[in-house]
Amino acid sequence: xxxxxxxxxxxxxxxxxxxxxxxxxxxxVVPLLGLLWRTPWSRLIDLYTSDIVLDAIRxxxxxxxxxxxxxVVLGVPLAWLLSRVEFxxxxxxxxxxxxPMVLPPVVGGAALLFAFGRRGIVGEPLDAxxxxxxxxxxxxxxxxxxxxAMPFLVVxxxxxxxxxxxxxxxxxxxxxxxxxxVFRRIALPMISPSLRAGVVLAWARSLGxxxxxxTFAGSLQGRTQSLPLAVFVxxxxxRDAAVAISLLLVVVSFVVLxxxxxxxxxxx
Amino acid sequence: MTLDASxxxxxxxxxxxxxxxxxxxxxxxxxxxxxxxxxxxxxxxLAGLLAIEDGHIRIGDKLVDxxxxxxxxxxxxxxxxxxxxxxxxxxxxxxxxxxxxGPRAAGRVASDAKEIAQxxxxxxxxxxxxxxxxxxxxxxxxxxxxxxxxxxxxxxxxLLDEPLAALDVATRSRFRRSLAEHLDSFDGARLLITHDxxxxxxxxxxxxxxxxxxxxxxxxxxxxxxxPATPYVAALxxxxxxxxxxTGGVLAVDGSDQLLQTWDTAASGxxxxxxxxSAIAVYTEQPHGSPRNTWxxxxxAIEPLGDTSRVYVGAPLELSADLTPGAIASLRLExxxxxxxxxxxxxxxxxxx
Numbered sequence: 001x002x003x004x005x006x007x008x009x010x011x012x013x014x015x016x017x018x019x020x021x022x023x024x025x026x027x028x029v030v031p032l033l034g035l036l037w038r039t040p041w042s043r044l045i046d047l048y049t050s051d052i053v054l055d056a057i058r059x060x061x062x063x064x065x066x067x068x069x070x071x072v073v074l075g076v077p078l079a080w081l082l083s084r085v086e087f088x089x090x091x092x093x094x095x096x097x098x099x100p101m102v103l104p105p106v107v108g109g110a111a112l113l114f115a116f117g118r119r120g121i122v123g124e125p126l127d128a129x130x131x132x133x134x135x136x137x138x139x140x141x142x143x144x145x146x147x148x149a150m151p152f153l154v155v156x157x158x159x160x161x162x163x164x165x166x167x168x169x170x171x172x173x174x175x176x177x178x179x180x181x182v183f184r185r186i187a188l189p190m191i192s193p194s195l196r197a198g199v200v201l202a203w204a205r206s207l208g209x210x211x212x213x214x215t216f217a218g219s220l221q222g223r224t225q226s227l228p229l230a231v232f233v234x235x236x237x238x239r240d241a242a243v244a245i246s247l248l249l250v251v252v253s254f255v256v257l258x259x260x261x262x263x264x265x266x267x268x
Numbered sequence: 269m270t271l272d273a274s275x276x277x278x279x280x281x282x283x284x285x286x287x288x289x290x291x292x293x294x295x296x297x298x299x300x301x302x303x304x305x306x307x308x309x310x311x312x313x314l315a316g317l318l319a320i321e322d323g324h325i326r327i328g329d330k331l332v333d334x335x336x337x338x339x340x341x342x343x344x345x346x347x348x349x350x351x352x353x354x355x356x357x358x359x360x361x362x363x364x365x366x367x368x369x370g371p372r373a374a375g376r377v378a379s380d381a382k383e384i385a386q387x388x389x390x391x392x393x394x395x396x397x398x399x400x401x402x403x404x405x406x407x408x409x410x411x412x413x414x415x416x417x418x419x420x421x422x423x424x425x426x427l428l429d430e431p432l433a434a435l436d437v438a439t440r441s442r443f444r445r446s447l448a449e450h451l452d453s454f455d456g457a458r459l460l461i462t463h464d465x466x467x468x469x470x471x472x473x474x475x476x477x478x479x480x481x482x483x484x485x486x487x488x489x490x491x492x493x494x495x496p497a498t499p500y501v502a503a504l505x506x507x508x509x510x511x512x513x514x515t516g517g518v519l520a521v522d523g524s525d526q527l528l529q530t531w532d533t534a535a536s537g538x539x540x541x542x543x544x545x546s547a548i549a550v551y552t553e554q555p556h557g558s559p560r561n562t563w564x565x566x567x568x569a570i571e572p573l574g575d576t577s578r579v580y581v582g583a584p585l586e587l588s589a590d591l592t593p594g595a596i597a598s599l600r601l602e603x604x605x606x607x608x609x610x611x612x613x614x615x616x617x618x619x620x621x
Contacts, residue, residue, distance in 0.1 A: 171356040173343040174315050175370035175421055185369075189360040 032250065039247055040240040047244040055222040056230035056245065060207060063138065063226060067145035068203035071153040074146075075202070076195070079157035080183060094158075101151045108147055109215025116143070116216075140217035141224050145206035152205050153198040160194030161187060197260060204256050208249070270457035271314075271425050275323030275333070279309045284321075285481040291425075291457040291474070298460045298468035300504065301478030307461045308353075309481070311429045314459070315350050316343035327457075328424040344373075349423030353430040355414035357402035363413050364389070364398040370421035388416040392450070407435045408443045415450060426451075428460045432467055440619075444470060445538075465504040466542070469493070477501050493588070508543040508587045514618060518560075526584040529560035530616045539618045547615030548589035550579060551608040552599050562610040567601055581609055 040047070047053060081087075082094050100108055116123040116134040127133055134140050164187060172186045173179075188195070210228040217224040219233055227245055234242035271291040278284040285306035291297045301307055312318035314325065316332065324334040327348065332341040357366050364385050371381035389395050392412045402410060411431055418426060431447060432440050448471055451458050462468055468475050468489070475492050477485040477500075485492060485501050492501060512519040512528070514536045519528040521541070528541070549555070555562060568582040576590045579601060589609065591601075601607065 167352070168356050168358065170315075170317050170343070171350065171352055172358070172369065172373070173317075174346070174348060174350045175373055175417065176344050176347070177369070177373035178344055181373050186358060189358075 035243060035246055035250065038239075038243045040243065043240055044244055047241050048248070050241065052221060052225075052230060052234070053241065053245060056225055056227045057248075059138065059141065059222070059224065060226040063141040063145055064203055064207040066142045067149055067206040068199055070142065070146045071150045071202040071206075072195075072199060075150045075153040075198075076157055076188075079154045079161060080187075082154070083158045083161035097154050098151045100148050101155070105148055105209065105211030105213075106215050109144060109212035112140075112144060112147060112212065112216040116140075135216055136218045136220065136224060138217075138223060141213050141226060144212040144216045145209045148209050148212050149202040149206040152201040156194050156198035156201060157191065160191035164190055200256060200260055204253065207252070270328050271459065272326040273314065273324070275313065275320040275325060277309055277313045277318060277320045279306075279318070283309075283481060285309045285313075287476070287478065287481075287483050289459075289476055289483075289486075291459055293457055294455045295474065296451055296458040296460055296472040297474040297476060298462055298472035299476050299478055300462055300465060300468040302463055302500075305478045306481035307463075307478060308429065310478075311350065311427055311461055314425065314427055315348050316341060316346040330424075347421060347423050347425075349418030349421055349426045351411070351414045351418050351426075351428045351431050354434055355402075355410045357405075357410060357413060357417070359402050362399050362401050363394060363405070366402070366413055367417045367420050370417060374421065384420055385416075388420055391453075392416050406439075408439050411435065411443060412446075415447070419450075419454060424456050426454055426456055426458045428458065430462055430464075431460070432462075432464065447471065466509060466540070468504075469509055470540075477504070508541075508545065508548075510541040510543070510585070512539055512541045513537060514539045519616070519618070521585060524584050526563060527560060528611070528616060529613045530618050542617040542619070543587065543611060543615065544617075545578060545588050545590040547611055548587055549610045550581075550589055550591060550595075550599065550601070551610065552605075554608050555610050561613055561616075562608060564606065564608050567603055567605045567607055569603055570596065570601060581607065 078097065082090060082097070113135060114120050116126070118124065118127055118133055118135070123134060134143065168190065169182050169186050172182045177185070207226075208228055209226070210232070213224070213226060214229055214232070219225045219229045221230075221233075225233065227249055231242050231245045231249075234245065270293040271289065273290075274288040276284055276286040283306070287306075287310065289297065289299070299307055299310060309318065313320055313333070314327075319340055320333050320335060322335060324336075325332050327346065330341070331337070331339050332346055333339060358369065361369065364382065367385035367388055368378075368381040371384045372378065376384070386395075386398075389398060392415070394409070394412060394416065397405065397409060397413070402413070405413065411434070415428075415431070428447075432444055435443055444467065451471065460467065460472055473488065475485075475487065475489055476483055477492065479500060510521050512521045514530070516536075517530050519530055519539070519541060521528065530541075554564070563584065565581045565583065565585075567579055568586075569580040571578045571580075577593055577596055579589045579591050579596065581587055581589070587609070591599075599605075599607075
């Protein structure tokens with residue numbers, strides 16, 4: 001059948017569904033319009049070069065990249081263990097690892113504080129032994145970010161590893177490769193698209209992290225105040241700055257989404 | 269013996285495999301059986317991917333699996349070269365890296381591993397493919413790379429799991445012949461797993477027929493052909509397979525003066541000729557018809573096979589024909605009888621070798 005003779009039959013969708021769909025879309029579009037509406041375009045350059053914003057950008061860049069790095073070096077081995085080794089309590093561990101995805105981040109921050117705080121179960125002996133106090137330092141921001149972001153990486157990578165049928169890995173083993181070699185040279189390259197997606201998801205999640213960070217690391221400008229924290233503080237003091245930082249975060253998030261759209265949006 | 273395996277292994281609650289198999293150094297044994305007969309379980313067991321429940325496996329002088337002695341050598345230390353059914357090449361590596369993977373994993377430095385791989389690629393005529401990645405290879409090329417990769421670890425046992433099944437009919441005979449040459453150049457024990465009787469009879473000296481996880485017959489190709497233990501084996505081994513040269517429809521059969529006429533001229537040069545036993549007619553007097561496909565010979569043996577009997581005839585062409593016991597009685601056939609045989613040209617199947 002040629003293009004000119006093909007008829008497409010599309011029924012008019014039910015009105016109730018169209019209305020609900022429009023309301024839902026408005027929920028996403030209107031706040032963005034509100035943000036653009038309030039954006040102080042003329043002051044934007046000044047705002048972005050102010051100390052408070054530059055400090056926040058620096059903290060956010062350092063901590064989000066550091067925590068994405070930690071997510072990979074710790075999360076990938078954990079994903080391998082969860083997908084490839086049968087051990088007692090594996091299902092419980094998997095549930096615990098994914099808990100931060102649904103837990104209110106502020107609860108996570110409080111839990112981190114009880115563990116690593118000056119009086120915490122780990123924090124107290126650590127302080128006594130080394131004098132190092134984790135909370136309210138840039139390290140605390142990195143730990144809080146990693147706590148909320150790593151589950152995204154582990155879930156993505158573990159799912160990819162479980163969906164490999166294992167036959168290529170078996171073939172590599174017959175050629176004499178150790179488990180570590182098989183993982184590094186066969187499994188990891190095969191799941192690299194999922195690994196990349198997991199890294200980006202984890203990085204984006206830690207860039208936007210607020211609740212656990214403010215609870216565990218506080219909001220100290222130049223030390224622990226990341227971009228989302230700076231927005232929250234600026235809402236009280238300088239609304240224009242809050243809008244400017246928000247706009248920056250929207251643009252970054254949007255760029256990430258577009259860059260990875262082929263992975264997350266399957267277009268027919 | 270370089271492979272001495274006698275074991276019971278269990279794939280699931282309801283399916284177990286129990287076999288006894290010996291393969292001598294420098295020889296090929298075929299494990300012939302239908303799908304679901306337990307062939308892939310045996311591959312897993314010998315490669316070390318599945319532990320046996322009972323028995324022992326010895327490869328070379330080394331005991332690799334023996335539950336009663338608490339011995340189990342894991343897959344990476346077995347040195348069993350495996351050519352998997354769908355080859356399982358590593359798509360992220362090029363051909364050279366695929367072949368060098370084994371030596372590299374064994375701890376050889378990169379330059380040594382590369383040298384080993386290049387030597388094999390030269391032997392297989394794969395030099396020009398070094399930089400290609402597996403998805404760019406044809407089925408036949410992929411099979412050769414898989415074989416080279418398995419041989420690169422200098423295995424003491426080579427397992428070939430349906431090495432020709434992924435190829436189309438047109439290329440299968442050609443690669444079967446090249447596989448035969450490569451197998452001859454490998455001096456370890458070779459175990460060929462296949463459901464295709466042609467592979468088994470053309471590539472192996474010894475054949476083990478497997479059904480439902482049990483060996484139903486084992487012996488040389490000739491013994492199996494002569495004395496098939498079950499109708500299944502008879503059906504598998506019945507087809508007369510000949511290697512010949514086709515020149516415009518005239519087939520000169522290797523090792524025989526007899527010429528055959530075929531209408532099939534699509535495949536020329538070296539060909540594989542297959543004649544079903546039911547296509548061969550036996551007479552006591554010279555029949556009328558094509559003089560080319562009719563000749564005088566003698567009955568060498570008669571074997572009953574359930575509903576039919578298989579009549580073997582000798583020089584100039586050793587063939588088997590299936591006849592009913594009634595026909596055998598009315599023709600008064602017995603070993604030593606002088607007979608005429610006739611084959612319809614249209615029943616002779618010719619494929620490129």
